[in-house]
Amino acid sequence: MTQELLRCIVELCEQMVCSGAEVYRVEDSIERMCTAYGAVRVDAYVTTSNIVVTSEMADGREFTHTRRIKSSSVNIEKLHGLNSLARQVTRETPDVEEFRCRLEQAEQVKTYSFWQQVLFYVLIAGSFTVFFGSRSLRETVASALIGGIVGILVLKAEKHNVNKMMVRFFCSAVFSTLAFMCLHFGIVKSVDNIIIGNIMSLIPGVGFTNALRDLFAGDTMTGILRAIEAILLASCMVLGYIAIAYIYGGVAA
Amino acid sequence: MREVIIRVLAAAVGTLGFGVLFNIRGKKLLVGALGGMFAWLLFELLGGVVANEPIRYFIVSAAASVYAEIFARLMKTPRTTFWIVNLIPLIPGGSLYYTMSSAVGSDFELFMQRGMHTLELAAALSLGIVTVAALSRIIKKNRTPQTK
Structure with missing residues (x-):
């Protein structure tokens, strides 16, 4: 084992955390990989925002590496590749060049294009509007179109690394405004289903389950961090709606 | 009956949409979307058997988690893959909306009532997930010999 190798291992694990892996599995992977390279003792501490690893070799040498993780977004295809790579590394213990090469390959994954993703935002909003009880075509179409606009906003914001909480607040305000406008101009009879459909694409349900x-x-720290993040995100979303609903209530009354 | 079919299909499409946003591809996307569909189908089928909604949520979320576990093993992928999409139709978005709209209406009693309901559903959902997660860890530990 060399420092360079540990760097590769941590790099791999950092990418796993970023793409949405469970933290205890990442710790587990680090331990397995380091052990495969001959470490006698491995101490890995992983949360969603940092990784600290110290690995002790049989001859008494110690290697340490730390990473700060700043942003993450769920990317299952990438996670799948990284996970198989971690298993491969444990089995075959490749040298640094080989490791680096494979890691670079695993980081390159196909993603859906911008407009494809927007299209699926449209589908999500539309289908959940129907799911939660709307049986009017106008309502569904209105909701789907609003969903598309929200999708464009979310994706653009993600690209420019805007604070997630601001994004939720702002997007929720935008879809509420549009929904109330539809109501005001008589396009739909109630805003309920439109807003529910759009809430679904912003709700941090995944964060909460994770x-x-x-x-x-047993990962109390990570669990608390993620739970608080999810609760804050949900609150921001709720506040966005409430702000607009109050304003509309004032204007309409 | 027609209502049920519409809801189940809508759940499938919605789940598929989330699968795409999480960059799930190929066969895994299909399995994930079907998982969401089956989860909701089970929820509808249990409607006549279990009247208590939180308990129904618990059962369905546990079943969906088992589905995720099984397919993650079969397709050799981290179970997060299916876990994050299967449960999407169960997220109490509607309930949350009615809670917040009653907050705007400043009807405190209704707000508390709906808020509690939303929390109950979320708790039931997570209890289902956690139960299966704990069981799967125990099973895994007993099956693979300790390597340390």
């Missing part, structure tokens, strides 16, 4: 799983897997 938080609980981490909590009960």
Whole structure:
């Protein structure tokens, strides 16, 4: 084992955390990989925002590496590749060049294009509007179109690294405004289903489930971090709606 | 009956949409979307059997988690893949909306009532996930010999 190798291992694990892996599995992967390279003792501490690893070799040498993780977004295809790579590394213990090369390959994954993603925002908003009880075509179409606008905003914001909470607040204000406008101009009879459909694409449901799983897997810190993040994001979304609803209530009354 | 079919299909499309946003591809996307569909189908089928909504949420979320576990093993992928999409139709978005709209209406009693309901659903959902996660860890530990 060399410092360079540990760097590769941590790099791999950093990418796993960024693409939405469970934290205890990442710790597990680090331990397995370091052990495969001959470490006798591995101490890895991983949360969603940092990684600290110290690995002790049989001859008494110690290697340490730390990473600060700043942003993350769920990317399952990438996670799948990285996970298989971690298994491969544990099995075959490749040298640094080989490792680096494979890591670069694993980081290059196909993603859906911008407009494809927007299209699926449209679908999500539309289908959940129907799901939660709307049976009017106008309502569904209005909701789907608003969903598309929200999608464009979210994706653009993600690209420019805008604070997630601001994004939720702003997007929720935007879709509420548009929904109330539809109501005001008589396009739809109620805003309920439109807003529910659009809430679904912004709700941090995944964050919350991940938080609980981490909590009960024994990762108290990560669990709490994720849970608080999810609750804050949801609150921002709710505030965005409430602000607009109050303003509209004042204007309409 | 027609209503049920519409809801189940809508759940499938919605789940598929989330699958794409999480960059799930190929066969895994299909399995994920079907998982969401089956989860909601089960929820509808249990409607006549279990009247209590939080308990129904618990059962369905546990079932969906088992589905995720099984397919993650079969397709050799981290179970997060299916776990994050299967449960999408169960997220109490509607309930959350009615809670916040009653907050705007400043009807405190209704707000509390709906808020509690939303929390109950979320708790039931997470309890289902956690139960299966804990069980799967126990099973895994007993099956693979300790390597340390």
